[in-house]
Amino acid sequence: MGHRYAYVIAIGHSKEEAIKNARIAAGQITFHLADENRVEKELPSEEQNENDQ
Known part of the structure; x- marks a missing residue:
């Protein structure tokens, strides 16, 4: 899992506080x-969605 899935943006009264x-x-x-x-098995297919309408 070397990929980035999220970012955290924070504020503080100083750089150190923002990092904390x-x-x-x-x-x-x-x-x-x-x-x-x-x-994929749990999601309804497009065909089922059309029949529901």
């Missing part, structure tokens, strides 16, 4: 990853 705030905020981020094949 960014680290605190980054610690609050969680990722919920799903199995790609499982997600």
Whole structure:
């Protein structure tokens, strides 16, 4: 997982405070990853969507 999935932008009264705030905020981020094949099976197909209309 070397890819970047999010950025944290923070402010503070000084550069050091902004960095501290960014680290605190980054610690609050969680990722919920799903199995790609499982997600595709759970999504309704376009044909089903057309029948619902």
